[in-house]
Amino acid sequence: MDAAESDRYELDGRDRALLKAAGLLLDKLTAAKILRPAQLASVAKLQHVFARLPRVTSGLETSLTVSGPRNKFGEVETWHWWEVAVSETCLSISSGGHFYRPSTGGDSFATMRWDITPGFAADFRDYRDRLQIVPDVKAFPAAIAAIDFAARTYGVAVNDPDNPLLEEDTDEKTEGDESVAADVVDTGKAIPWLVTPLDDAEQRLAARVNAVEVSQHEAQYAYNIETCDCCGCLLNERGLFVDGSLRSQVMWANMCAQCFEGEGVDIGWGKGQLYARQPDGSWRMVAGFCPPDKS
């Protein structure tokens, strides 16, 4: 390819529609004023790339992942994510989600993937025809149009190794006692997470969380969590719970932090998993992961 070909993307109508939707996601996100200044700096890089299209911007390595709230359809629970990324001169847009129903368990799925490099036609894969069991699967532009950052809670993950401000944000949160958060993660599929202890017993449990370990594992969730099996307290009013074995019985139980200190064995593979309640109400595993050699 010659220079004239390599400094522009070859876009057709479908490509332009997807890029317009991705640009809308960036614009909605910045307009919602929910990003921290460090995240805004990286999202602005993506906006710069989009503003210059079809011209090529090179030298950036930035991705943004937005994860949506949980949706219930009878016993089925879903949530979706959308990602916009630039890696050198390659632009990509993708989406996927997570599906759960009690009878079959949970599974992650890809909805679509589009990427383009200068001088080549875009590669586009639409997996929606395989996703008939997902009740709210949508085409990317329709899904972005339906996002309302003001009405519901969304997660945002920004990955940008060339933005040291993101690391400062994460460092400060990790050092503070109140919450631990991961905003910079190695893979575009990672979803931001939080640990928010609400009392002293939960604070002691939160100390067992290793932020690096959480970010190294794909997000895993506990479902249909209602009450502590020991004291009957409502777990959706708590920040953490343990699904673990009991000292007195062979059974496992869901335990609030206080009951775990009295009845639980430990946090660890084969002993107990620690879950933290997320802003959208989901329960994400934050300690007690399967060791790498056993998974």
Ligand SMILES: [Zn+2]
């Ligand atoms: Zn309890």
